[in-house]
Each structure stands twice: as structure tokens, then as C-alpha cells.
Amino acid sequence: MTAYVIRRVLSVIPILLGVLMMTFLLFRVIGGNPAYRIAGKNATPEKIAQITRERGYDKPYFLNFENFPRQLFDAQFPRLLGRLLRGDFGESITTKEPVRDILLEGIGPSLCVTVPLFTLNLLLAIALALLAAYYRNTWLDRALVVLSVVGMSVSSLVYIMVAQYWLAGEWRLFPVWGFEGPQYLALPLLIGVVAGVGGSVRFYRTILLDEMYQDYVRTAHAKGVSPRRILFCHVLRNALIPILTNVIIALPFLYTGSLLLESFFGIPGLGRMLVMAIPNGDEDVIYTETFLGSMLFVLANTLTDIAYAWADPRIRLK
Amino acid sequence: MSRANRQPESLWAIAWHQLRRNRLAMLCLGILAAYAAVWAYAEAVFWSARLRDTTPAYKMAHYDLRNQPPSLQHWLGTNYAGKDNLLLVAQGTRIAFEIGLLTSLIVIPIGFVLGAFAGYFGRKTDAVITYLFSVVGSIPDILLIIGIAYVVHGAVERSSAMQTLTRSIDSGLLSVCVAMGFTGWVGLCRLIRGEYLKHRDRQYVLAARALGVSHLGIMFRHIAPNVLHIVIINFSLRFPGLILTEVVLSFLGVGIANEPSWGAIINDAKQRLWLGNWWELAGATAAMFFLVLALNLFGDALRDALDPKLRTAPPAP
Numbered sequence: 001m002t003a004y005v006i007r008r009v010l011s012v013i014p015i016l017l018g019v020l021m022m023t024f025l026l027f028r029v030i031g032g033n034p035a036y037r038i039a040g041k042n043a044t045p046e047k048i049a050q051i052t053r054e055r056g057y058d059k060p061y062f063l064n065f066e067n068f069p070r071q072l073f074d075a076q077f078p079r080l081l082g083r084l085l086r087g088d089f090g091e092s093i094t095t096k097e098p099v100r101d102i103l104l105e106g107i108g109p110s111l112c113v114t115v116p117l118f119t120l121n122l123l124l125a126i127a128l129a130l131l132a133a134y135y136r137n138t139w140l141d142r143a144l145v146v147l148s149v150v151g152m153s154v155s156s157l158v159y160i161m162v163a164q165y166w167l168a169g170e171w172r173l174f175p176v177w178g179f180e181g182p183q184y185l186a187l188p189l190l191i192g193v194v195a196g197v198g199g200s201v202r203f204y205r206t207i208l209l210d211e212m213y214q215d216y217v218r219t220a221h222a223k224g225v226s227p228r229r230i231l232f233c234h235v236l237r238n239a240l241i242p243i244l245t246n247v248i249i250a251l252p253f254l255y256t257g258s259l260l261l262e263s264f265f266g267i268p269g270l271g272r273m274l275v276m277a278i279p280n281g282d283e284d285v286i287y288t289e290t291f292l293g294s295m296l297f298v299l300a301n302t303l304t305d306i307a308y309a310w311a312d313p314r315i316r317l318k
Numbered sequence: 319m320s321r322a323n324r325q326p327e328s329l330w331a332i333a334w335h336q337l338r339r340n341r342l343a344m345l346c347l348g349i350l351a352a353y354a355a356v357w358a359y360a361e362a363v364f365w366s367a368r369l370r371d372t373t374p375a376y377k378m379a380h381y382d383l384r385n386q387p388p389s390l391q392h393w394l395g396t397n398y399a400g401k402d403n404l405l406l407v408a409q410g411t412r413i414a415f416e417i418g419l420l421t422s423l424i425v426i427p428i429g430f431v432l433g434a435f436a437g438y439f440g441r442k443t444d445a446v447i448t449y450l451f452s453v454v455g456s457i458p459d460i461l462l463i464i465g466i467a468y469v470v471h472g473a474v475e476r477s478s479a480m481q482t483l484t485r486s487i488d489s490g491l492l493s494v495c496v497a498m499g500f501t502g503w504v505g506l507c508r509l510i511r512g513e514y515l516k517h518r519d520r521q522y523v524l525a526a527r528a529l530g531v532s533h534l535g536i537m538f539r540h541i542a543p544n545v546l547h548i549v550i551i552n553f554s555l556r557f558p559g560l561i562l563t564e565v566v567l568s569f570l571g572v573g574i575a576n577e578p579s580w581g582a583i584i585n586d587a588k589q590r591l592w593l594g595n596w597w598e599l600a601g602a603t604a605a606m607f608f609l610v611l612a613l614n615l616f617g618d619a620l621r622d623a624l625d626p627k628l629r630t631a632p633p634a635p
Contacts, residue, residue, distance in 0.1 A: 014449065015449075015452055015453055015456055018449065018450075018452075018453035018456075019453055019456055019457055021453075022453055022454065022457065023457070023465065026465055026466060026469055027465065027469060030469060030473065031469035031472060031473060032472070032473060036472065037472050149611060149614045149615060149618075150611060152558075152610075152614060153558070153606075153607050153610040153611040153614060154603065154606075154607055154610075155562050155565040155566075155584065155603065155606060156562070156566070157565050157566065157569055157581075157584055157585075158565075158584060158599065158603045161584075161587075161588060161591055161599060162599070165591050165592060169592065252458070253458060259460065259566070259570070260566065260569065274461075274464075275570060278464060278468055278570055278571060278572060279571050281472075286461075286464075286465060286468070289461065290457060290458070290461045290462070290465060293457070293458040293461055294456045294457045294458065297456050297457075297458065298456050301456075
């Protein structure tokens with residue numbers, strides 16, 4: 001077990017290096033000199049040259065062979081790596097604030113939206129999926145499936161615009177904009193649940209139905225266990241494994257917040273910061289959010305695998 | 319002809335029979351056919367104006383007809399510049415299909431070839447390709463899409479080589495498709511790899527190998543037809559997601575700007591909804607809704623008909 005855990009944890013390193021390399025290639029190599037994006041459309045050549053020098057974009061990408069071997073690692077990628085390892089994520093171009101402070105400020109509001117949203121969504125989806133699976137192949141099941149697909153077929157942007165205009169703007173049921181108290185979260189949560197629950201219901205229903213055709217269900221049925229007991233005590237327990245995997249994998253995405261909800265309702269979270277960083281070419285913000293998101297995803301994945309290996313010894317031997 | 323002599327039914331024939339019996343799937347197929355007709359019409363309008371170097375009707379501004387509600391002349395009303403909303407929504411259909419096709423032109427070759435190599439050769443090839451898709455798959459999709467679209471947008475603006483290319487393809491369309499293409503191949507690659515792993519030790523593959531067929535021949539002439547249905551299912555279930563993502567990209571300012579995609583129309587309608595102009599939003603939303611709904615339902619039916627074992631995960635919140 002220990003060997004497996006060590007092996008699994010070590011395998012995270014190349015993946016994270018790969019992620020870093022990928023974002024580096026994207027933003028620095030393929031995208032060309034970032035100074036152009038930072039300086040904006042009407043920049044003078046002097047301004048661009050100045051930014052290039054200040055931020056070290058004129059250095060080689062990977063290894064510096066000038067004055068070999070003293071400055072071998074005085075290149076863009078090693079410097080970026082060193083900076084990230086020290087926990088220095090750079091600074092925002094527009095506000096000159098360190099990105100680390102921006103992250104610390106934004107994570108709270110983001111989690112205020114995503115955590116309740118995620119929990120509500122999960123509970124409602126599992127409840128509806130259980131309902132659909134219990135009444136499978138009846139009109140109720142079919143209606144739930146069709147409603148889920150209908151819900152998935154409307155753009156989340158439209159949900160937000162319509163709800164914000166009618167529910168908040170015209171009928172004044174909710175505040176339109178801001179982040180000053182719990183009532184400001186009500187409408188974003190409502191929209192998030194309506195927009196997101198359809199896909200989850202459909203997915204969990206498939207998992208539950210998959211389980212329902214297993215042999216142990218037939219056995220339970222044969223010995224006279226009631227259908228309700230089969231569903232809640234036998235099927236749900238087994239179906240929880242794939243459901244939990246899905247939940248754990250989705251957890252890292254909580255931290256980026258919801259791009260759309262945050263920007264429409266003026267919630268000062270990480271999602272809104274990212275949306276504002278894009279037109280400004282605020283590279284360090286985009287970069288850091290991408291990298292941290294990937295890191296959390298990889299860690300969550302690893303934890304799931306280790307939990308599985310702990311629960312099921314067969315996996316360790318693979 | 320006696321029953322025994324008849325050719326056995328192929329996977330496709332069986333699937334088609336099953337689909338034919340599914341009334342909902344047939345209805346969806348009808349809707350998709352109607353959309354394809356609109357697409358062909360919009361494409362004709364676009365190219366005839368392009369080739370004759372004239373301004374197409376949907377780009378014509380009529381400042382005396384600004385912000386008109388739906389009427390007999392303008393079924394879906396007009397927008398802030400007096401452009402007919404129905405014509406714009408029809409052009410949006412064209413963009414939606416172009417996005418689906420162009421993105422698939424990136425996703426399918428990359429996903430299929432890499433998946434085939436990984437699954438067929440195993441060992442080091444597999445390790446390298448698995449590593450590659452684990453890395454790309456680890457970056458949250460929407461962040462990677464935004465990043466790529468943003469970078470490609472910038473690159474198009476600066477490089478002259480790219481601008482020659484974008485004379486034939488809209489630069490926004492190009493960046494959206496490249497972004498969704500280079501993130502979307504991971505799912506297909508995983509599926510294809512799994513299928514090739516299953517197939518590479520089957521008897522027909524061993525027989526082909528014994529006859530001296532080359533590796534490439536086995537991979538693409540013998541195994542490929544047996545896994546092709548995965549590509550089709552994957553396409554029909556990915557397409558609706560592409561249309562919905564395009565709207566988000568438009569909102570984020572890295573989407574299509576010069577052509578009326580549904581995302582651009584919805585994003586444009588954002589401010590005027592507060593003036594009570596609901597028709598701009600309603601037109602594009604309705605057009606998008608029926609296409610995405612039909613694709614979702616038809617994709618499900620197709621998957622049930624071709625491969626009941628596949629499952630789709632919901633998108634991350």
C-alpha cells in the first residue's frame with residue numbers, strides 16, 4: 001500500500017510539469033511575445049521593448065547558453081518554475097497587486113457561490129435520479145429525462161439574463177447586483193441549480209439503472225426485499241462509488257468559481273477576476289488560475305485513486 | 319432467397335432499424351434536417367455575397383427600422399442597427415454548423431490517430447500518449463479553451479501569415495474552433511484507445527497479421543471500421559456542447575465578433591433586454607434550443623442503437 005501511494009504521488013510531478021509546460025508553450029511561445037498583449041493595441045515600440053526587458057521576455061525559453069554554465073537556468077521557463085515553487089505568482093498588470101493577494105481575496109466569494117451550489121445541485125440531482133430510477137419506464141421517468149435534456153439545451157447565459165431581468169429587474173424578487181449579504185446569493189444559486197441539475201440527473205439515473213440490472217438486485221428481489229429497500233439500501237450504496245468519483249473530480253472546479261454567475265451578479269470572486277483579466281491581457285492572473293486549477297484536479301484524481309486502492313486491493317497490483 | 323442465404327445484417331443496418339422504431343429520434347432527425355436546410359440556405363447567401371463582393375442582406379443596416387418588435391415584415395424584429403433578426407439567426411445556424419465541422423476536423427484526426435496508436439502499440443507509445451492526454455485533460459477545460467482562444471486571437475491580429483488564412487475563415491471562428499478542438503480530442507482519444515486495446519488481440523487482427531498486413535493497414539483498414547461508431551456517437555454528443563460553449567466564449571470576448579453567431583447575437587442582446595427588447599434574445603435562444611435539444615436526444619438514441627455500453631458524464635459546473 002505504501003509503495004502504491006508513493007508511486008502514485010510521484011506520478012503527479014511529471015503531469016504538473018507537463019501542465020506548466022503546456023501553459024508556457026501556449027502563452028509564451030505560440031502566443032508570441034506577451035509584451036504586445038500587455039501593452040495593448042496602441043502601444044509604442046519603446047513601451048513594448050521596455051516591458052519585454054522588465055519582464056524577461058527577451059531571455060531564451062528553456063536554457064541559457066550564454067556565459068555557459070553560469071547562467072544556464074537564467075531562462076524563461078526555469079525562472080517561471082522557480083517563481084511558482086516559491087509561491088510567487090507574479091502581479092496583476094492593471095492593479096499592480098500581487099496575484100497571490102488577488103487569489104486570497106477572491107477565493108472566499110467564489111466558494112460562497114460554488115459550495116452551496118454544488119451541494120444543492122448534488123442532493124437535488126440524486127433525489128430526482130432516484131425518483132426516475134424507482135419509477136423507471138413510467139411517464140414520470142420519461143418526463144424527468146426529457147425535462148433534464150430540455151434544461152441542458154438552454155445556454156446558461158440565457159438563464160442568467162432572463163432571470164436577472166425578470167425576477168430581479170422587473171419583479172424585484174431578488175437584488176440585481178452586488179455581494180453584501182446572503183440574499184444576494186439567492187438568485188445566482190437558483191439559476192445555477194436550474195441550469196446545472198439536468199445533466200447530473202441524466203448521468204446519475206444512468207448509473208442507478210446500470211446497477212439495477214445486476215445479479216445481486218435480482219437475488220434481493222427473489223428473497224423478498226421490498227423494491228424501496230432494494231433501491232435505497234442495495235442499489236444506492238453500490239452506485240455511490242461512481243457517483244463519488246464524479247463528485248471528487250468536480251471538486252477542484254469549485255475554486256475557479258462560476259465565470260458567468262460571478263460576472264453577471266457582481267460577486268468579486270475568482271471567476272469574475274478571470275473574466276476581467278482576459279481583455280486586459282493580465283497574463284499572470286490567467287496563468288496562475290489555470291495552473292492552480294490543474295494542480296487541484298490532479299491532486300483530487302490522485303486522492304481518488306489512493307482511496308480506491310485502499311478500498312480495493314486488486315487495484316494496487318496493477 | 320431463403321433466410322439462411324441472406325447477408326447478415328451489419329451493425330449500421332441494425333442500428334438504423336432500431337432508430338426507425340424510435341419516434342422521438344425520428345422527430346429529432348427531421349428537426350436536424352430542417353436545420354441543415356437553413357444552413358445550406360445561409361451558406362448560399364454568405365458565399366454569393368462574398369463572391370460578388372456585395373454586402374449580404376443580413377449585414378444591411380436600416381437606421382429607420384431600429385429596434386422594431388416582431389411584425390409581418392420582420393418576424394423576429396430588428397436589432398439596434400435595423401438588421402433583420404431572422405436573417406441574423408439563420409446565419410447563426412451556419413456558424414453553429416461550421417463550428418461543429420471545423421472543430422471536428424481538429425478533434426477527430428488527433429483523437430483517432432493518437433488513440434489508435436496508443437491502444438494498438440501499447441508500451442512506450444501508449445505511455446507517451448497517455449501522458450499527453452493526462453496533461454491536457456488536467457487543465458480545466460474552460461480555462462484551456464479561454465487561454466487558447468485568447469492567444470490565437472492575438473496571434474491572428476499580429477501575424478500576416480495568419481491574416482492571409484483568415485481571409486477565408488473568420489478569425490474569431492478560427493480561434494474558437496482551434497480552442498475547442500485542441501481541448502476536445504482528449505475524450506475521443508480515451509475512448510478510441512480503449513477500443514483498440516480490446517481489438518488488437520482479436521482473431522481477425524491476428525489473422526491479418528499472419529497474412530503480413532502492415533501495422534498501419536491493420537490499424538486503419540481492419541480495426542478502424544469496427545470502432546467508427548464511437549467517432550459518430552462522440553461527434554453527435556459533442557456538437558451540442560460546442561454550440562453552448564461558443565456562447566460563453568462570445569460573452570468572454572474571445573468569440574466570434576464579425577459574424578452573427580448565436581453567441582454574438584445573445585451577447586449583443588444583453589443590454590437591450592433591459593430596454594424591453596426581448597426578441598433579439600428570444601430568436602437566437604429558440605433557434606439554439608431546438609438544435610441542441612434535437613442533437614442531445616438524437617445523440618442519445620444513436621448511442622443506444624450503436625453502443626449501449628457508452629455513458630456520458632455531465633459537464634463540470
